Amino acid sequence: MILIFLSLTWQLTAAVNEMVAMRVISELPSAGYVYGSQQKTDAKPEEKYNVRMKPARFSGPEHLQDLSGKCFKCRDQKYEYVMCPFHNITQEDIQAYYEPYRGVLGVWSDWTIENNEFVAMNMIEGSRCGEGTHRSTKVTFSCGAISELAEVTEPEKCRYVAKFKTPLVCGQNAMVVYPRLPGTLQRQWDEVEQNWQDGDLTEKGYKRQLEAIFVKAGFHLSPDMKRSLLHKAAGKTDESCQAALEAALAHVSQLEEELKLKDDIIKELEENKNIA
Numbered sequence: 001m002i003l004i005f006l007s008l009t010w011q012l013t014a015a016v017n018e019m020v021a022m023r024v025i026s027e028l029p030s031a032g033y034v035y036g037s038q039q040k041t042d043a044k045p046e047e048k049y050n051v052r053m054k055p056a057r058f059s060g061p062e063h064l065q066d067l068s069g070k071c072f073k074c075r076d077q078k079y080e081y082v083m084c085p086f087h088n089i090t091q092e093d094i095q096a097y098y099e100p101y102r103g104v105l106g107v108w109s110d111w112t113i114e115n116n117e118f119v120a121m122n123m124i125e126g127s128r129c130g131e132g133t134h135r136s137t138k139v140t141f142s143c144g145a146i147s148e149l150a151e152v153t154e155p156e157k158c159r160y161v162a163k164f165k166t167p168l169v170c171g172q173n174a175m176v177v178y179p180r181l182p183g184t185l186q187r188q189w190d191e192v193e194q195n196w197q198d199g200d201l202t203e204k205g206y207k208r209q210l211e212a213i214f215v216k217a218g219f220h221l222s223p224d225m226k227r228s229l230l231h232k233a234a235g236k237t238d239e240s241c242q243a244a245l246e247a248a249l250a251h252v253s254q255l256e257e258e259l260k261l262k263d264d265i266i267k268e269l270e271e272n273k274n275i276a
């Protein structure tokens with residue numbers, strides 16, 4: 001009898017550890033059995049997404065800072081999308097009745113710059129999409145009467161385009177890059193343009209030098225910066241895993257406590273039997 005209880009303890013411990021790895025603590029197999037009617041708790045809203053990367057800092061035209069901290073929604077037949085400029089874009093299935101799909105379509109990283117204009121916010125490192133790839137989104141800007149997320153499409157598998165309209169970009173120079181660079185970088189850009197015109201640079205060299213300027217200005221994310229943001233998000237996950245692990249271990253010692261109690265009762269019963 002005691003042996004059965006001991007092996008049960010081990011099984012529970014192993015099961016709980018496995019559950020921690022999968023982060024489904026609310027579904028401990030023992031909950032109903034040992035504690036009677038313990039209620040399953042739904043994941044908190046901010047826990048329903050697995051976020052791989054910490055958003056980059058704000059960058060780009062200063063007047064767009066008004067958008068930071070706001071979120072914009074739109075729907076199509078199947079999904080609701082929520083785009084938070086300079087933070088993230090997510091997708092939730094609104095057709096499914098049971099455990100709808102929720103995914104991160106990207107986390108704010110940097111700007112797509114074309115012809116001296118900020119044309120799109122790059123949201124990268126979203127939820128997994130097949131082997132080794134992750135969802136990503138380009139949020140394009142165009143002039144509109146109100147700020148709104150007009151539509152989200154998926155022209156290529158797991159590569160999304162979100163169309164954002166706002167009166168903030170209606171001015172002629174609202175999205176021009178050059179005037180928003182510090183003087184030293186403006187002079188570097190002048191030089192690069194000159195060398196390009198003089199034929200001293202290949203197209204590849206020209207693009208590489210511009211890229212270096214945009215990285216220095218903070219408009220493009222450097223590979224190092226990206227690594228660090230990925231690392232920071234992973235650190236957060238470690239912390240919440242740690243908390244979950246500790247909660248589960250506390251649960252296990254509670255179970256062990258109860259099992260000991262039952263052991264004692266059994267021992268007592270057996271002793272009584274022997275006496276009888």
Ligand SMILES: *[C@@H]1O[C@H](CO)[C@@H](O)[C@H](O)[C@H]1NC(C)=O
Nearest residue numbers: 046049051069084087088090
């Ligand atoms: C997206 O960004 C908003 C605004 O900062 C934040 O409240 C929300 O938790 C973020 N969502 C995810 C999945 O990170």
